[in-house]
Amino acid sequence: MLAETLRNLKSGELAALFAALADATKVTPPTQNFAERLVQFFEELPTIPSDQAVSNPPSPAHTDLLHLFDAVRFPLEAVKLIGGRLNIWTIAGLKYNEVRTAGALAGLWRTEFGGGxxxxxxxxxxGRxxxxVDWHWELCNGYSVFTEVNPLGDLSDRVDLVIExxxxxxxxxxxxxxxxGYLQLERYASALEARARHAxxxxxxxxxxxxxxxxxxxxxxxxxxxSAAAKQAMACKVDVKSLAHHVIAQFGDHVAQH
Known part of the structure; x- marks a missing residue:
């Protein structure tokens, strides 16, 4: 249905749709540029060391991509209304890349991205x-998300994500x-326990x-x-669903295939 609708669009309408979607003026949608900016956004979100109370100001990539998300709001809604669906994580080429997926997940879990x-x-x-544990209460008291952390400073024991x-x-x-890897989880468990005991x-x-x-x-x-947690977050009762809701929901749809 989406393909048929797009074929029926006039050339100017199609060009405008893709130009708004990619935040560009080219008729051909520059999806590769979009993917690079999407990944850069999550990679450059400020990391908060455990001894630092506040984060650094958002990077230019962070601000630019927030503008990009705002720009694609109408095209995404328009495509949804005509019966189609675009998944930005498919466009970004996330696929089965573990490092990029971890970075994206860390970004989505940070309140700098989507707030509540x-x-x-x-x-x-x-909670799953x-x-x-009442995790909503626990997280409301403050939390930080880090990627590739060495709990004891050992470069061989880097945990993909750490939430404090x-x-x-x-x-x-x-x-x-x-x-x-060989005894990978056992090493991580030992290092994490030692770090937690110290803290x-x-x-x-x-x-x-x-x-x-x-x-x-x-x-x-x-x-x-x-995937289920993303759906639950999307289902939370709010008057208006933000673009962050839809980005998280699409991430849930993407990883459901893993």
């Missing part, structure tokens, strides 16, 4: 892992197509992967959990 909906997304995900709250130190190892926090190590392992030190999670 980003916090809800993370809270719903953690550990139902004994007032009471918890959470490590998330991400796998999509790759497998685990007087509770450690929690999560394996986010399309497979399971037999270990008592690690909580298991699937990409289906991420």
């Amino acid at each position: 909906v980003s916090r809800d997304f993370l809270a719903f995900y953690l 892992i550990d139902r004994g 709250t007032t009471r918890y130190l959470i490590g998330i190892e991400i796998k999509i197509k790759a497998g685990l 007087r926090k509770f450690p929690l190590l999560i394996l986010l992967a399309p497979f399971s392992v037999a270990t008592s030190d690690v909580r298991l999670s699937s990409w289906g959990d991420v």
Whole structure:
């Protein structure tokens, strides 16, 4: 239906649609440029060291892409109304790249990106892992998200994502197509526990992967959990859904295939 509708659009209308979508004036949609800016946005979100109370100002890429998201709001809504759907994560070529996917997930979970909906997304995900904690309350007290952290400074033990709250130190190892290294989770669990003990926090190590392992030190999670959490965040009752809601929902749709 989308393809047929696009074929029926006049050349000027089609050009305007793609120009607004890519925030450019070219008739041919520069999707590669869009992908690079999308990835750069998440890679350059400010990282907050554990001893730093506030983040650095947003980078130019952060500000530019926020403008880009605002610019594509109408085209995305227009495409949805005519029965089609564009997934920006497909356009960005995220595919099965674990490093880029971890960076994107970290960006979506940071309140600098989506405010309350980003916090809800993370809270719903953690709630699927550990139902004994009120994660919405925990995260409302403040949290930070880091990528490729060395809990004890050892370059061989880099956890893909670390979330630090007032009471918890959470490590998330991400796998999509790759497998685990020799005693990888055991090393991570030991390093995370030592770091948490030093910070007087509770450690929690999560394996986010399309497979399971037999270990008592690690909580298991699937990409289906991420997808379900994204849907829950999207379903939260707000008067108007922001573009951040739709970006997170599309991320959930994308990783559901993993």
